[in-house]
Amino acid sequence: MKLTPTSDIWMDGKFVPWDEAQVHVLTPSLHYGWGVYEGIRAYPTARGTAVFRLRDHLRRLHDSARVYLMDPGYSVDELTEASVELLRRTGLGAGYLRPLVYLEYGTMGVAPRLDSARVAIAAWPWGSYLGEKAEQEGCRLAVSSWQRNGVHSVPPLAKATGAYVNSALAKVAAVRAGYDDALMLTPGGHVAEASAANVFAVRNGVLLTPPVSDNILPGITRDTVITLARDLGHEVREQSLTRSELYVADEAFLTGTAAEIVPIASVDDRSVGGEGCGPVTRQLREAFQDVVHGRTVGRDDWLTHV
Ligand code: PMP
Numbered sequence: 557m558k559l560t561p562t563s564d565i566w567m568d569g570k571f572v573p574w575d576e577a578q579v580h581v582l583t584p585s586l587h588y589g590w591g592v593y594e595g596i597r598a599y600p601t602a603r604g605t606a607v608f609r610l611r612d613h614l615r616r617l618h619d620s621a622r623v624y625l626m627d628p629g630y631s632v633d634e635l636t637e638a639s640v641e642l643l644r645r646t647g648l649g650a651g652y653l654r655p656l657v658y659l660e661y662g663t664m665g666v667a668p669r670l671d672s673a674r675v676a677i678a679a680w681p682w683g684s685y686l687g688e689k690a691e692q693e694g695c696r697l698a699v700s701s702w703q704r705n706g707v708h709s710v711p712p713l714a715k716a717t718g719a720y721v722n723s724a725l726a727k728v729a730a731v732r733a734g735y736d737d738a739l740m741l742t743p744g745g746h747v748a749e750a751s752a753a754n755v756f757a758v759r760n761g762v763l764l765t766p767p768v769s770d771n772i773l774p775g776i777t778r779d780t781v782i783t784l785a786r787d788l789g790h791e792v793r794e795q796s797l798t799r800s801e802l803y804v805a806d807e808a809f810l811t812g813t814a815a816e817i818v819p820i821a822s823v824d825d826r827s828v829g830g831e832g833c834g835p836v837t838r839q840l841r842e843a844f845q846d847v848v849h850g851r852t853v854g855r856d857d858w859l860t861h862v
Contacts, residue, residue, distance in 0.1 A: 559680055562646035566638045566677040569630075571645060577676065580661035584668035589718015591658035592620035595813045596639070598679075598862070600649050601850030606859035607643070607653065608848045609776050610636055613813075614655065616715065616776070621657050623714035626673040628657045635677070636860060642679050643862045652682035652814065658717070685752075685814035690736050693832055694821025695810065697750065699799050700726040700738035704748035704771045712748070712771040727751035737810070739799070739823060746770045747797040753812035754778040755820075757797060757805035758829075758836045764801070767794040777811040777844075780858075784843045790836070799823065807834030817841045 565577035585591040596613045598605050614632045621628050630638070639653055660672035686695050705712050705722045712719070726738035730751070737750045747766055749755055754775040757764045763785050768774050782792050802808055807829040808820040817840060819833045833841065846852045850859055 557682070557685075562648060562651075562678075562680050564642065564645050566642045568674055568676075569638075571642070574678075577678070579658070579674075582664065583659060583661045584664060585658035585717060587664070588666060588668060589716065589721065590624060590668055590670075591656060591717035592617060592624055592626070592715055593654060593656040593717060594620075594715060596653040596655070597682075597813050597816075597848070598643055598648065598651055598653065599848045599850075601859065601861070603850060603861055605643055605649050605862040606850055607639060607862065608813075609780070609858050610639060610653075610860040612776050612779075614639075617655055617657065620714040620716060621673070623711055624716060625670045626657055626659075627671075628673055628675050630675055635675070639677055639679075640860060640862050642677055646679050648679055648681060650681070651679050654678045654680075656717075682814065685812070685816075686736055686810075686818050690821075691818055694819035694828075695736035696734075696822050697737050697739045697820055697824075698730050698733060698735040699824055700729060700740050702726040702729065702738070702740065703743055704740035706743060706771050713768065713774055715773060723751040739802070741799065742771045745798060747799060747802060748772050749775075750810050750812075750815075753810035753815045753818070755797075755802070756781065756809050756811065757802055758807040758834065759801070759805050761790070761836070763790055763792040763836070764797060764805075765792070765794055766797055770796055775811055775813075777813055777816070780844065780847070781811050781817065781840055784847065785840060788839065788843065802828065805829065807837050809837045809840075817844050 561574045564571040594613045598607045655677045663669045730738035748771045803826040
């Protein structure tokens, strides 16, 4: 997806013009992938632009930084304020926010100096992540030959820049083979997640999603969907799934900030459920769109108004 520049990027407390937001080519984060980031969406609401679960995302940014022994140097409150101010400056009515914690240039080596964390926040317009066709008709997934990063290699629950070579290897292979995305498994053969989204199956009216122990990033959209589904009276179980359980699901869908909620049309060419969006997926999608656009009474605490 092509990036559309906006006016400013927030860097270490200052607003810098988009084209001047530069980092030295010898930053260790570029060489060794030692950095952490977030992906957040802002939506139009009747009360103006609002960011969805901003504090939860920034809390996860802090958690990821902890795993990688970095102190971002700005609290969740300070980063909340910076994000809101960035949206005001860029004038974005809706879009995507990308906070990044990375290491300052100045040392080199596989044990980089960790006391030099820098923070940037960018924002830009971002449409449908998997494309309109996948959103309407469902996405086509293929199980990847690349295993999902594991707890003994690269911790899946931290959103680290370097960890995404794992997702990217799987996604690039899936797209080159003609699929929309990869479905990644754990070494034990459990379903983990897609390259940048969590997975849900619906079977006999019950929602099933892999637990955190199956090498997933604990998605904020996943948590939102679990909460909304339970509010709507659905049973939700966090339990391990095999690929065949997805083959025979009544419905299945992906969740993520960029992807939002996208039905899964097929896994390894086995069609899942019927054509397009199944009834449970559709109901959750509508509930999700209502909540992010500020139309749900009692869920305003998930929105930070700009
Ligand atoms: N898994 C991975 C690997 C991801 O990159 C993402 C996107 N952040 C997700 C799951 C979904 O997480 P969230 O709903 O918090 O965006």
